[in-house]
Amino acid sequence: xxxxxxxxxxxxxxxxxxxxxxxxxxxxxxxxxxxxxxxxxxxxxxxxxxxxxxxxxxxxxxxxxxxxxxxxxxxxxxxxxxxxxxxxxxxxxxxxxxxxxxxxxxxxxxxxxxxxxxxxxxxxxxxxxxxxxxxxxxxxxxxxxxxxxxxxxxxxxxxxxxxxxxxxxxxxxxxxxxxxxxxxxxxxxxxxxxxxxxxxxxxxxxxxxxxxxxxxxxxxxxxxxxxxxxxxxxxxxxxxxxxxxxxxxxxxxxxxxxxxx
Amino acid sequence: xxxxxxxxxxxxxxxxxxxxxxxxxxxxxxxxxxxxxxxxxxxxxxxxxxxxxxxxxxxxxxxxxxxxxxxxxxxxxxxxxxxxxxxxxxxxxxxxxxxxxxxxxxxxxxxxxxxxxxxxxxxxxxxxxxxxxxxxxxxxxxxxxxxxxxxxxxxxxxxxxxxxxxxxxxxxxxxxxxxxxxxxxxxxxxxxxxxxxxxxxxxxxxxxxxxxxxxxxxxxxxxxxxxxxxxxxxxxxxxxxxxxxxxx
Numbered sequence: 001x002x003x004x005x006x007x008x009x010x011x012x013x014x015x016x017x018x019x020x021x022x023x024x025x026x027x028x029x030x031x032x033x034x035x036x037x038x039x040x041x042x043x044x045x046x047x048x049x050x051x052x053x054x055x056x057x058x059x060x061x062x063x064x065x066x067x068x069x070x071x072x073x074x075x076x077x078x079x080x081x082x083x084x085x086x087x088x089x090x091x092x093x094x095x096x097x098x099x100x101x102x103x104x105x106x107x108x109x110x111x112x113x114x115x116x117x118x119x120x121x122x123x124x125x126x127x128x129x130x131x132x133x134x135x136x137x138x139x140x141x142x143x144x145x146x147x148x149x150x151x152x153x154x155x156x157x158x159x160x161x162x163x164x165x166x167x168x169x170x171x172x173x174x175x176x177x178x179x180x181x182x183x184x185x186x187x188x189x190x191x192x193x194x195x196x197x198x199x200x201x202x203x204x205x206x207x208x209x210x211x212x213x214x215x216x217x218x219x220x221x222x223x224x225x226x227x228x229x230x231x232x233x234x235x236x237x238x239x240x241x242x243x244x245x246x247x248x249x250x251x252x253x254x255x256x257x258x259x260x261x
Numbered sequence: 262x263x264x265x266x267x268x269x270x271x272x273x274x275x276x277x278x279x280x281x282x283x284x285x286x287x288x289x290x291x292x293x294x295x296x297x298x299x300x301x302x303x304x305x306x307x308x309x310x311x312x313x314x315x316x317x318x319x320x321x322x323x324x325x326x327x328x329x330x331x332x333x334x335x336x337x338x339x340x341x342x343x344x345x346x347x348x349x350x351x352x353x354x355x356x357x358x359x360x361x362x363x364x365x366x367x368x369x370x371x372x373x374x375x376x377x378x379x380x381x382x383x384x385x386x387x388x389x390x391x392x393x394x395x396x397x398x399x400x401x402x403x404x405x406x407x408x409x410x411x412x413x414x415x416x417x418x419x420x421x422x423x424x425x426x427x428x429x430x431x432x433x434x435x436x437x438x439x440x441x442x443x444x445x446x447x448x449x450x451x452x453x454x455x456x457x458x459x460x461x462x463x464x465x466x467x468x469x470x471x472x473x474x475x476x477x478x479x480x481x482x483x484x485x486x487x488x489x490x491x492x493x494x495x496x497x498x499x500x501x502x503x504x505x506x507x508x509x
Binding site: 122126127128130131133134135136137138 | 306309310311331335338339341342343345346347349350351352362363366367411
Protein backbone atom coordinates (compact mmCIF):
# COMPACT_ATOMS: atom_id res chain seq x y z
CA UNK A 1 0.00 0.00 0.00
CA UNK A 2 1.39 3.34 -0.98
CA UNK A 3 2.10 5.68 1.88
CA UNK A 4 -0.22 8.66 1.99
CA UNK A 5 1.81 11.68 0.97
CA UNK A 6 1.59 14.71 3.19
CA UNK A 7 1.34 17.98 1.26
CA UNK A 8 3.94 20.63 1.99
CA UNK A 9 2.35 22.89 4.56
CA UNK A 10 2.36 26.08 2.47
CA UNK A 11 -0.63 27.39 4.38
CA UNK A 12 1.29 27.05 7.67
CA UNK A 13 4.30 28.78 6.14
CA UNK A 14 2.23 31.71 4.88
CA UNK A 15 0.32 31.88 8.14
CA UNK A 16 3.59 32.01 10.12
CA UNK A 17 5.07 34.68 7.87
CA UNK A 18 1.85 36.65 8.28
CA UNK A 19 1.98 36.30 12.08
CA UNK A 20 5.60 37.48 12.20
CA UNK A 21 4.75 40.40 9.90
CA UNK A 22 1.80 41.44 12.07
CA UNK A 23 3.86 41.14 15.24
CA UNK A 24 6.58 43.29 13.66
CA UNK A 25 3.99 45.89 12.66
CA UNK A 26 2.51 46.03 16.16
CA UNK A 27 5.94 46.16 17.79
CA UNK A 28 7.11 48.93 15.45
CA UNK A 29 3.89 50.89 16.07
CA UNK A 30 4.65 50.57 19.79
CA UNK A 31 7.63 52.89 19.29
CA UNK A 32 5.23 55.77 18.69
CA UNK A 33 2.95 55.12 21.67
CA UNK A 34 3.37 56.21 25.25
CA UNK A 35 4.50 54.98 27.67
CA UNK A 36 7.78 53.80 26.10
CA UNK A 37 9.22 51.07 28.32
CA UNK A 38 12.55 52.81 28.90
CA UNK A 39 13.85 50.57 31.70
CA UNK A 40 12.99 47.47 29.72
CA UNK A 41 14.77 48.92 26.70
CA UNK A 42 17.94 49.77 28.66
CA UNK A 43 17.93 46.28 30.16
CA UNK A 44 17.74 44.79 26.67
CA UNK A 45 20.57 47.00 25.40
CA UNK A 46 22.71 45.53 28.16
CA UNK A 47 21.53 41.95 27.60
CA UNK A 48 21.94 42.01 23.84
CA UNK A 49 24.97 44.28 23.60
CA UNK A 50 27.23 44.29 26.63
CA UNK A 51 26.69 40.64 27.55
CA UNK A 52 27.37 39.52 23.99
CA UNK A 53 30.81 41.15 23.87
CA UNK A 54 32.83 38.09 25.01
CA UNK A 55 31.23 35.74 22.48
CA UNK A 56 31.47 38.33 19.66
CA UNK A 57 35.13 39.01 20.54
CA UNK A 58 36.01 35.33 20.32
CA UNK A 59 33.99 34.74 17.16
CA UNK A 60 35.43 37.78 15.36
CA UNK A 61 39.00 37.08 16.51
CA UNK A 62 39.03 33.48 15.28
CA UNK A 63 37.02 34.40 12.18
CA UNK A 64 39.66 37.02 11.35
CA UNK A 65 42.52 34.65 12.10
CA UNK A 66 41.22 31.80 9.94
CA UNK A 67 40.28 34.14 7.09
CA UNK A 68 43.75 35.69 7.31
CA UNK A 69 45.30 32.22 7.25
CA UNK A 70 43.35 31.01 4.20
CA UNK A 71 43.90 34.25 2.28
CA UNK A 72 47.62 34.04 3.00
CA UNK A 73 47.70 30.44 1.68
CA UNK A 74 45.60 31.38 -1.35
CA UNK A 75 47.79 34.29 -2.44
CA UNK A 76 50.98 32.38 -1.69
CA UNK A 77 49.85 29.36 -3.72
CA UNK A 78 48.10 30.97 -6.71
CA UNK A 79 49.96 34.22 -7.23
CA UNK A 80 53.27 33.51 -5.60
CA UNK A 81 55.49 34.36 -2.63
CA UNK A 82 55.44 38.06 -1.80
CA UNK A 83 51.89 38.58 -3.08
CA UNK A 84 50.37 37.82 0.35
CA UNK A 85 50.49 41.50 1.26
CA UNK A 86 47.76 42.11 -1.32
CA UNK A 87 45.40 39.91 0.71
CA UNK A 88 44.62 42.78 3.11
CA UNK A 89 41.68 44.23 1.10
CA UNK A 90 40.28 40.73 0.47
CA UNK A 91 40.32 39.95 4.19
CA UNK A 92 38.79 43.31 5.16
CA UNK A 93 36.15 43.19 2.44
CA UNK A 94 35.17 39.59 3.20
CA UNK A 95 35.01 40.22 6.91
CA UNK A 96 33.07 43.50 6.91
CA UNK A 97 30.57 42.63 4.19
CA UNK A 98 29.92 38.94 4.85
CA UNK A 99 31.76 36.95 7.47
CA UNK A 100 31.39 39.14 10.56
CA UNK A 101 27.69 40.05 10.00
CA UNK A 102 26.87 36.37 9.45
CA UNK A 103 28.95 35.05 12.35
CA UNK A 104 27.69 37.70 14.76
CA UNK A 105 24.13 37.22 13.49
CA UNK A 106 24.29 33.48 14.15
CA UNK A 107 25.92 33.91 17.56
CA UNK A 108 23.30 36.47 18.61
CA UNK A 109 20.58 34.12 17.36
CA UNK A 110 21.93 31.38 19.63
CA UNK A 111 22.53 33.61 22.62
CA UNK A 112 19.76 36.21 22.46
CA UNK A 113 17.02 34.80 20.19
CA UNK A 114 16.74 31.62 22.24
CA UNK A 115 16.78 33.59 25.52
CA UNK A 116 13.97 35.84 24.29
CA UNK A 117 11.87 32.84 23.28
CA UNK A 118 12.53 31.08 26.59
CA UNK A 119 11.84 34.14 28.76
CA UNK A 120 8.66 35.20 26.99
CA UNK A 121 7.58 31.55 26.65
CA UNK A 122 7.93 31.08 30.40
CA UNK A 123 5.92 34.25 30.98
CA UNK A 124 3.27 32.92 28.62
CA UNK A 125 2.83 29.54 30.31
CA UNK A 126 2.91 31.02 33.84
CA UNK A 127 0.12 33.49 32.89
CA UNK A 128 2.43 36.52 33.24
CA UNK A 129 1.46 37.60 29.73
CA UNK A 130 -2.23 37.44 30.74
CA UNK A 131 -1.29 39.42 33.87
CA UNK A 132 0.18 42.14 31.64
CA UNK A 133 -3.11 42.42 29.79
CA UNK A 134 -5.11 42.48 33.03
CA UNK A 135 -2.90 45.26 34.44
CA UNK A 136 -3.30 47.54 31.44
CA UNK A 137 -0.06 46.77 29.60
CA UNK A 138 0.06 45.59 26.00
CA UNK A 139 2.48 42.60 26.00
CA UNK A 140 3.70 43.48 22.51
CA UNK A 141 4.58 47.03 23.54
CA UNK A 142 5.96 45.93 26.90
CA UNK A 143 7.94 42.87 25.79
CA UNK A 144 8.51 42.96 22.05
CA UNK A 145 9.05 46.65 21.20
CA UNK A 146 12.01 47.20 23.56
CA UNK A 147 13.66 43.95 22.44
CA UNK A 148 13.17 44.76 18.76
CA UNK A 149 14.58 48.27 19.07
CA UNK A 150 17.49 47.20 21.26
CA UNK A 151 18.38 44.40 18.84
CA UNK A 152 18.19 46.64 15.75
CA UNK A 153 20.56 49.09 17.46
CA UNK A 154 22.95 46.71 19.22
CA UNK A 155 23.63 44.06 16.54
CA UNK A 156 25.22 46.61 14.11
CA UNK A 157 27.32 47.98 16.99
CA UNK A 158 28.48 44.44 17.78
CA UNK A 159 29.24 43.87 14.09
CA UNK A 160 31.29 47.08 13.91
CA UNK A 161 33.18 45.96 17.01
CA UNK A 162 33.62 42.51 15.43
CA UNK A 163 34.89 44.12 12.19
CA UNK A 164 37.66 45.88 14.12
CA UNK A 165 38.64 42.72 16.03
CA UNK A 166 38.46 40.52 12.90
CA UNK A 167 40.48 42.87 10.67
CA UNK A 168 43.06 43.33 13.44
CA UNK A 169 43.43 39.55 13.89
CA UNK A 170 43.74 38.97 10.12
CA UNK A 171 46.42 41.65 10.03
CA UNK A 172 48.27 40.22 13.05
CA UNK A 173 48.30 36.73 11.53
CA UNK A 174 49.74 37.99 8.22
CA UNK A 175 52.36 40.12 9.96
CA UNK A 176 53.38 37.09 12.03
CA UNK A 177 53.79 35.17 8.75
CA UNK A 178 56.24 37.83 7.56
CA UNK A 179 53.96 39.74 5.19
CA UNK A 180 55.07 43.29 4.32
CA UNK A 181 53.22 45.41 6.85
CA UNK A 182 53.42 48.63 4.85
CA UNK A 183 51.96 47.19 1.62
CA UNK A 184 49.30 45.24 3.52
CA UNK A 185 48.00 48.34 5.30
CA UNK A 186 48.31 50.60 2.25
CA UNK A 187 46.27 48.21 0.10
CA UNK A 188 43.67 47.68 2.79
CA UNK A 189 43.12 51.42 3.21
CA UNK A 190 43.15 51.93 -0.57
CA UNK A 191 40.57 49.33 -1.49
CA UNK A 192 38.31 49.01 1.55
CA UNK A 193 35.52 51.57 1.17
CA UNK A 194 33.34 53.05 3.84
CA UNK A 195 30.31 51.66 1.99
CA UNK A 196 31.65 48.11 2.48
CA UNK A 197 31.47 48.59 6.23
CA UNK A 198 28.04 50.26 5.98
CA UNK A 199 26.74 47.31 3.92
CA UNK A 200 27.64 44.96 6.77
CA UNK A 201 26.00 47.24 9.31
CA UNK A 202 22.76 47.49 7.30
CA UNK A 203 22.64 43.70 7.13
CA UNK A 204 23.34 43.49 10.85
CA UNK A 205 20.48 45.83 11.63
CA UNK A 206 18.08 43.69 9.57
CA UNK A 207 19.43 40.52 11.24
CA UNK A 208 18.91 42.13 14.66
CA UNK A 209 15.28 42.87 13.87
CA UNK A 210 14.66 39.39 12.48
CA UNK A 211 16.31 37.63 15.44
CA UNK A 212 14.30 39.65 17.98
CA UNK A 213 10.97 39.33 16.24
CA UNK A 214 11.33 35.57 15.68
CA UNK A 215 12.49 35.01 19.29
CA UNK A 216 9.56 37.02 20.68
CA UNK A 217 7.07 35.40 18.30
CA UNK A 218 8.14 31.90 19.32
CA UNK A 219 7.92 32.90 22.98
CA UNK A 220 4.40 34.26 22.60
CA UNK A 221 3.39 31.08 20.74
CA UNK A 222 4.78 28.74 23.45
CA UNK A 223 2.33 26.15 24.77
CA UNK A 224 2.35 23.28 27.20
CA UNK A 225 4.82 23.77 30.04
CA UNK A 226 8.59 23.41 30.19
CA UNK A 227 8.67 21.20 27.10
CA UNK A 228 6.85 23.87 25.12
CA UNK A 229 9.30 26.54 26.26
CA UNK A 230 12.23 24.33 25.21
CA UNK A 231 10.63 23.76 21.82
CA UNK A 232 10.03 27.50 21.38
CA UNK A 233 13.70 28.28 22.15
CA UNK A 234 14.94 25.62 19.72
CA UNK A 235 12.57 26.77 16.98
CA UNK A 236 13.58 30.39 17.50
CA UNK A 237 17.24 29.48 16.90
CA UNK A 238 16.55 27.28 13.88
CA UNK A 239 14.09 29.65 12.17
CA UNK A 240 16.13 32.79 12.88
CA UNK A 241 19.40 31.15 11.73
CA UNK A 242 17.82 30.08 8.43
CA UNK A 243 16.26 33.54 8.03
CA UNK A 244 19.65 35.21 8.63
CA UNK A 245 21.38 33.01 6.04
CA UNK A 246 18.67 33.50 3.41
CA UNK A 247 18.36 37.23 4.04
CA UNK A 248 22.14 37.61 3.82
CA UNK A 249 22.12 36.39 0.24
CA UNK A 250 19.24 38.62 -0.85
CA UNK A 251 20.66 41.66 0.94
CA UNK A 252 24.05 41.04 -0.69
CA UNK A 253 22.27 40.99 -4.06
CA UNK A 254 20.09 43.99 -3.31
CA UNK A 255 22.64 46.32 -1.77
CA UNK A 256 24.85 48.03 -4.39
CA UNK A 257 28.49 46.89 -4.42
CA UNK A 258 29.77 50.47 -4.56
CA UNK A 259 28.33 53.71 -3.36
CA UNK A 260 29.92 57.06 -2.68
CA UNK A 261 28.93 58.35 0.74
CA UNK B 262 -22.97 44.05 36.30
CA UNK B 263 -21.80 41.00 34.38
CA UNK B 264 -24.17 39.18 32.01
CA UNK B 265 -23.09 36.09 30.13
CA UNK B 266 -25.41 34.55 27.56
CA UNK B 267 -24.92 31.30 25.64
CA UNK B 268 -21.13 31.20 26.08
CA UNK B 269 -19.39 28.49 24.05
CA UNK B 270 -15.67 27.75 24.05
CA UNK B 271 -13.87 24.74 22.61
CA UNK B 272 -10.21 23.77 22.32
CA UNK B 273 -10.09 21.37 19.40
CA UNK B 274 -12.49 18.55 20.23
CA UNK B 275 -12.64 19.55 23.89
CA UNK B 276 -15.87 21.51 24.39
CA UNK B 277 -15.21 23.34 27.65
CA UNK B 278 -18.12 25.79 27.82
CA UNK B 279 -21.38 24.75 26.17
CA UNK B 280 -23.90 27.55 26.24
CA UNK B 281 -23.19 28.92 29.71
CA UNK B 282 -25.56 31.59 31.08
CA UNK B 283 -24.70 33.62 34.17
CA UNK B 284 -25.50 37.00 35.68
CA UNK B 285 -23.56 38.68 38.47
CA UNK B 286 -25.23 41.75 40.00
CA UNK B 287 -23.33 44.87 41.05
CA UNK B 288 -21.89 44.50 44.55
CA UNK B 289 -22.61 40.77 44.65
CA UNK B 290 -20.06 38.07 45.53
CA UNK B 291 -20.57 34.96 43.42
CA UNK B 292 -18.60 31.78 44.05
CA UNK B 293 -18.22 29.44 41.07
CA UNK B 294 -17.55 25.84 42.04
CA UNK B 295 -16.87 22.84 39.86
CA UNK B 296 -14.45 20.00 39.28
CA UNK B 297 -10.89 20.60 38.05
CA UNK B 298 -10.81 21.21 34.31
CA UNK B 299 -14.49 22.12 34.18
CA UNK B 300 -13.70 25.56 32.71
CA UNK B 301 -13.93 27.86 35.75
CA UNK B 302 -10.67 29.68 34.97
CA UNK B 303 -11.65 29.83 31.28
CA UNK B 304 -14.89 31.50 32.37
CA UNK B 305 -13.20 34.35 34.27
CA UNK B 306 -10.66 34.83 31.47
CA UNK B 307 -13.63 35.46 29.17
CA UNK B 308 -15.08 37.98 31.63
CA UNK B 309 -11.93 40.12 31.48
CA UNK B 310 -11.45 39.70 27.72
CA UNK B 311 -8.33 37.53 27.89
CA UNK B 312 -10.14 34.95 25.78
CA UNK B 313 -12.64 35.39 22.98
CA UNK B 314 -15.70 33.11 22.95
CA UNK B 315 -16.56 30.88 20.01
CA UNK B 316 -20.19 31.96 20.48
CA UNK B 317 -22.24 33.91 22.99
CA UNK B 318 -22.24 37.34 24.62
CA UNK B 319 -20.39 38.78 27.60
CA UNK B 320 -21.83 42.10 28.69
CA UNK B 321 -19.97 44.21 31.27
CA UNK B 322 -21.93 47.21 32.54
CA UNK B 323 -23.97 47.26 29.34
CA UNK B 324 -21.02 46.80 26.93
CA UNK B 325 -20.71 43.57 24.93
CA UNK B 326 -16.95 42.96 25.14
CA UNK B 327 -16.83 40.14 22.61
CA UNK B 328 -16.48 42.47 19.64
CA UNK B 329 -14.20 45.09 21.20
CA UNK B 330 -10.72 45.86 19.91
CA UNK B 331 -7.71 45.51 22.23
CA UNK B 332 -7.70 49.28 22.72
CA UNK B 333 -11.38 49.29 23.73
CA UNK B 334 -10.82 46.30 26.02
CA UNK B 335 -8.23 48.36 27.92
CA UNK B 336 -11.01 50.58 29.31
CA UNK B 337 -13.06 47.53 30.29
CA UNK B 338 -10.11 45.76 31.93
CA UNK B 339 -9.31 48.69 34.21
CA UNK B 340 -12.59 47.89 36.01
CA UNK B 341 -11.24 44.43 36.87
CA UNK B 342 -8.71 43.09 39.33
CA UNK B 343 -7.66 39.50 38.69
CA UNK B 344 -5.96 37.20 41.15
CA UNK B 345 -4.37 34.42 39.10
CA UNK B 346 -4.38 30.81 40.27
CA UNK B 347 -0.56 30.72 40.52
CA UNK B 348 -0.24 34.46 41.24
CA UNK B 349 1.51 35.19 37.88
CA UNK B 350 3.96 37.64 39.46
CA UNK B 351 6.48 39.15 37.05
CA UNK B 352 9.73 37.26 37.71
CA UNK B 353 12.01 40.14 36.79
CA UNK B 354 10.35 42.70 39.08
CA UNK B 355 10.47 43.12 42.86
CA UNK B 356 7.35 42.77 45.00
CA UNK B 357 6.94 46.56 45.08
CA UNK B 358 7.33 46.86 41.29
CA UNK B 359 4.78 44.07 40.84
CA UNK B 360 2.20 45.75 43.07
CA UNK B 361 2.70 49.20 41.54
CA UNK B 362 2.53 47.85 37.96
CA UNK B 363 -1.23 48.22 37.40
CA UNK B 364 -1.44 51.25 39.66
CA UNK B 365 0.97 53.22 37.48
CA UNK B 366 -0.91 52.31 34.32
CA UNK B 367 -4.47 52.75 35.54
CA UNK B 368 -4.12 55.70 37.91
CA UNK B 369 -2.18 58.91 38.02
CA UNK B 370 -0.56 59.33 41.45
CA UNK B 371 2.70 60.97 42.53
CA UNK B 372 5.50 58.48 43.41
CA UNK B 373 5.11 58.99 47.20
CA UNK B 374 1.40 58.22 47.04
CA UNK B 375 2.06 55.15 44.87
CA UNK B 376 4.50 53.79 47.45
CA UNK B 377 1.98 54.49 50.21
CA UNK B 378 -0.74 52.56 48.31
CA UNK B 379 1.68 49.67 47.61
CA UNK B 380 2.57 49.31 51.31
CA UNK B 381 -1.09 49.63 52.30
CA UNK B 382 -2.14 46.95 49.80
CA UNK B 383 0.58 44.61 51.05
CA UNK B 384 -0.50 45.26 54.66
CA UNK B 385 -4.11 44.40 53.74
CA UNK B 386 -2.99 40.92 52.70
CA UNK B 387 -0.81 40.54 55.81
CA UNK B 388 2.60 41.25 54.26
CA UNK B 389 5.21 43.67 55.62
CA UNK B 390 8.86 44.36 54.76
CA UNK B 391 8.74 42.22 51.63
CA UNK B 392 8.57 45.00 49.03
CA UNK B 393 12.26 44.69 48.10
CA UNK B 394 12.14 40.89 47.61
CA UNK B 395 12.04 39.13 44.25
CA UNK B 396 9.22 36.62 43.55
CA UNK B 397 11.63 33.65 43.72
CA UNK B 398 12.38 34.57 47.35
CA UNK B 399 8.71 34.17 48.36
CA UNK B 400 6.79 31.07 49.41
CA UNK B 401 3.80 29.96 47.31
CA UNK B 402 1.34 31.49 49.78
CA UNK B 403 3.24 34.79 49.91
CA UNK B 404 3.25 34.95 46.10
CA UNK B 405 -0.50 34.51 46.12
CA UNK B 406 -0.93 37.34 48.61
CA UNK B 407 1.36 39.64 46.59
CA UNK B 408 -0.77 38.78 43.55
CA UNK B 409 -3.85 39.76 45.53
CA UNK B 410 -2.22 43.01 46.70
CA UNK B 411 -1.37 43.78 43.05
CA UNK B 412 -4.99 43.16 42.02
CA UNK B 413 -6.59 45.31 44.74
CA UNK B 414 -4.03 48.17 44.65
CA UNK B 415 -5.88 50.22 42.02
CA UNK B 416 -9.29 49.57 43.66
CA UNK B 417 -11.09 47.81 40.80
CA UNK B 418 -14.88 47.73 40.62
CA UNK B 419 -14.92 43.99 39.89
CA UNK B 420 -12.58 41.43 41.49
CA UNK B 421 -12.00 38.01 39.97
CA UNK B 422 -10.36 35.50 42.29
CA UNK B 423 -9.03 32.28 40.77
CA UNK B 424 -8.76 29.89 43.71
CA UNK B 425 -7.69 32.47 46.31
CA UNK B 426 -7.24 29.98 49.15
CA UNK B 427 -5.28 27.29 47.28
CA UNK B 428 -1.73 26.92 48.61
CA UNK B 429 -2.38 29.04 51.71
CA UNK B 430 -2.68 27.83 55.30
CA UNK B 431 -6.25 27.80 56.71
CA UNK B 432 -5.72 30.84 58.95
CA UNK B 433 -4.35 32.95 56.12
CA UNK B 434 -7.05 31.62 53.79
CA UNK B 435 -9.68 32.83 56.26
CA UNK B 436 -7.98 36.24 56.40
CA UNK B 437 -8.31 36.42 52.62
CA UNK B 438 -11.98 35.46 52.92
CA UNK B 439 -12.37 38.38 55.34
CA UNK B 440 -10.63 40.66 52.85
CA UNK B 441 -13.04 39.58 50.08
CA UNK B 442 -15.98 40.34 52.40
CA UNK B 443 -14.47 43.71 53.40
CA UNK B 444 -13.96 44.67 49.73
CA UNK B 445 -17.66 44.02 49.17
CA UNK B 446 -18.92 45.73 52.33
CA UNK B 447 -16.67 48.82 52.26
CA UNK B 448 -16.16 49.39 48.55
CA UNK B 449 -19.21 47.60 47.10
CA UNK B 450 -16.87 45.58 44.88
CA UNK B 451 -18.47 42.92 42.67
CA UNK B 452 -16.59 39.66 43.11
CA UNK B 453 -16.41 36.34 41.30
CA UNK B 454 -14.56 33.71 43.30
CA UNK B 455 -13.46 30.48 41.65
CA UNK B 456 -12.93 27.92 44.37
CA UNK B 457 -12.90 24.28 45.42
CA UNK B 458 -12.92 25.28 49.06
CA UNK B 459 -16.54 24.98 50.21
CA UNK B 460 -15.78 26.59 53.59
CA UNK B 461 -14.58 29.65 51.74
CA UNK B 462 -17.52 29.57 49.28
CA UNK B 463 -20.10 29.39 52.10
CA UNK B 464 -18.42 32.23 53.98
CA UNK B 465 -17.88 34.80 51.20
CA UNK B 466 -20.58 34.13 48.63
CA UNK B 467 -23.99 35.74 48.29
CA UNK B 468 -24.69 33.07 45.70
CA UNK B 469 -22.88 29.91 44.59
CA UNK B 470 -22.94 28.60 41.00
CA UNK B 471 -22.04 25.01 40.14
CA UNK B 472 -20.34 24.57 36.76
CA UNK B 473 -20.66 21.10 35.23
CA UNK B 474 -20.47 19.89 31.62
CA UNK B 475 -19.88 23.42 30.36
CA UNK B 476 -23.03 24.89 31.93
CA UNK B 477 -24.22 26.27 35.25
CA UNK B 478 -26.31 23.42 36.62
CA UNK B 479 -27.45 25.24 39.75
CA UNK B 480 -27.11 28.74 41.16
CA UNK B 481 -28.42 30.10 44.43
CA UNK B 482 -27.64 31.27 47.97
CA UNK B 483 -25.27 29.06 50.02
CA UNK B 484 -28.14 27.46 51.98
CA UNK B 485 -29.95 26.51 48.78
CA UNK B 486 -26.79 24.90 47.41
CA UNK B 487 -26.16 23.08 50.69
CA UNK B 488 -29.70 21.63 50.55
CA UNK B 489 -29.66 20.99 46.80
CA UNK B 490 -31.48 17.92 45.50
CA UNK B 491 -29.13 17.73 42.50
CA UNK B 492 -26.86 14.67 42.95
CA UNK B 493 -24.05 16.39 40.99
CA UNK B 494 -24.06 19.34 43.42
CA UNK B 495 -24.33 17.04 46.45
CA UNK B 496 -21.41 14.88 45.28
CA UNK B 497 -19.22 17.93 44.70
CA UNK B 498 -19.97 19.86 47.90
CA UNK B 499 -19.45 16.77 50.03
CA UNK B 500 -16.36 15.69 48.08
CA UNK B 501 -17.57 12.13 47.41
CA UNK B 502 -15.73 9.89 44.95
CA UNK B 503 -18.94 7.99 44.18
CA UNK B 504 -21.71 9.71 42.27
CA UNK B 505 -22.73 11.00 38.88
CA UNK B 506 -19.48 12.95 38.35
CA UNK B 507 -17.09 10.39 36.83
CA UNK B 508 -14.54 12.42 34.95
CA UNK B 509 -11.84 12.78 37.60
